[in-house]
Amino acid sequence: MxxxxxxxxxxxxxxxxxxxxxxxxxxxxxxxxxxxxxxxxxxxxxxxxxxxxxxxxxxxxxxxxxxxxxxxxxxxxxxxxxxxxxxxxxxxxxxxxxxxxxxxxxxxxxxxxxxxxxxxxxxxxxxxxxxxxxxxxxxxxxxxxxxxxxxxxxLTTAACSLYAVERADVSAGDFVAVLGPGAIGLLAAQIANYRGASEVLVSGTREPRLEAARELGADYTVNIHEEDPVERVTELTDGVGPDVVIEAAGVHQAQQQAVEMVRRGGNVGLVGNPGEGVAELDTQWIVSGDLDVVGVKAEGMNSTQRVTRLMSKREFExxxxxxxxxxxxxxxxxxxxxxxxxxxxxxxxxxx
Ligand SMILES: [Zn+2]
Ligand SMILES: [Zn+2]
Known part of the structure; x- marks a missing residue:
């Protein structure tokens, strides 16, 4: 048969x-x-x-x-x-x-x-x-x-975002910048808020996505075609920089911006997958800034099961x-x- x-x-x-x-x-x-x-x-x-x-x-x-x-x-x-x-x-x-x-x-x-x-x-x-x-x-x-x-x-996407927020160790009261307003970034911004971030900024290139970010609770958005995100976020944080930056665009330039803008002693989570090409990451920023820079590989540490509960309780949209x-x-x-x-x-x- x-x-x-x-x-x-x-x-x-x-x-x-x-x-x-x-x-x-x-x-x-x-x-x-x-x-x-x-x-x-x-x-x-x-x-x-x-x-x-x-x-x-x-x-x-x-x-x-x-x-x-x-x-x-x-x-x-x-x-x-x-x-x-x-x-x-x-x-x-x-x-x-x-x-x-x-x-x-x-x-x-x-x-x-x-x-x-x-x-x-x-x-x-x-x-x-x-x-x-x-x-x-x-x-x-x-x-x-x-x-x-x-x-x-x-759920798989939200699980990546949750793992990124955890790996980058967002704490209550942190100013968090999320670079890249795709699904991972928009969910990470919301989960950062859920974890108690005081302010969340989302940057990107496409206006409909930045509008979605604002609708979903981002305090600030930056269209990087119109403004320099490093300058803007530095201004918003009185010259100090955000406590945590999550790079979700998967773009080498954004990875460099992440280490440039973050507060000295701050955390950077890299969750976007830049694929081919060589990063132009100035490692001096990481050393001089005493930064914690972590890679985030997908939905690690059973984050899917945990994020399912949050989504089911409508803790984010x-x-x-x-x-x-x-x-x-x-x-x-x-x-x-x-x-x-x-x-x-x-x-x-x-x-x-
Ligand atoms: Zn996927
Ligand atoms: Zn194994």
Missing amino acids: SAEKMKAAVLNEPGDLEIRDVDVPEPGPGEVLVRVRACGVCGSDLEIRDHGWEGAEFPFIMGHEWTGEVADLGPETYHFEVGDRVASEPHDGCGMCRNCKVGKYTACLNYGDFSKGHQHHGFTVDGGYAHYCVIPESNLHELPDNMSYQEGTL TEPLLTHEYDLADLPEAMSTFENREEGAIKVVVNI
Whole structure:
């Protein structure tokens, strides 16, 4: 008997994304089959589509910010039942290395090595731009009843923002600057406020996104095409600089601005992924400023589970971020809407 078929967005090789019929996968031990309902388009999708990813096993199905409902259970699964609403987490560390053992599974030392048990769903192995996805049950979180499948696609992003705010150690009363008003930045600004920041500034280039930042509680916004963000923030802080800067644009120039503007002795969290190219980071600023500069790798330290609770309690807003919806068949268009920031696009969701 031939296997049942489903539609999926398969990356045959970098630059060759194809929506076609593939077999519905079967869950093995410890795995769950999920009927995917929605999947968010992310900046890293564009990188994967065009250049592939470290450790990717081609061909594979893309998509890593998805929600759905449990359709079938493999043997040796204990935590979910058929029909449960779930949200996925893409990183599945090896569980054995030093980092995994202390909860830093997004920085797994066996990253990209499938033979050592590492899987990054939608990056190196099959993900959620498909009607069904098989995933270890340990990668699933219960989706709260008051959260739609579409809203739930933001959990992975919000988990990155929460981890960034924690790694950069935002304290009550801090002046926080967030560089880059994409979904990660806009969520980080709100979570910084939740953690007690006295003032939050968001900088960027696109007016609709800066408007969204103000709507979501930012005290100040800076359009970097019109003003120098370092000068503006220095002025606003009486020449001292913000206590914490979170770089969420993934731009080398913004990384340099972050270390230039932050208060001496302050913290900088780098969560944006600048991809190719060499940073022009003047390290003298870091040394002379006695700065704490930290990298933030995705949704580390189980931040997904914790941010799910915050989102479920409406501790911050997500609705203004969900700007566009498409069907799976229109994934290429969904990606280009996101890539070109058409019609003020912030988060683009693909319904499946
Ligand atoms: Zn993502
Ligand atoms: Zn590991």
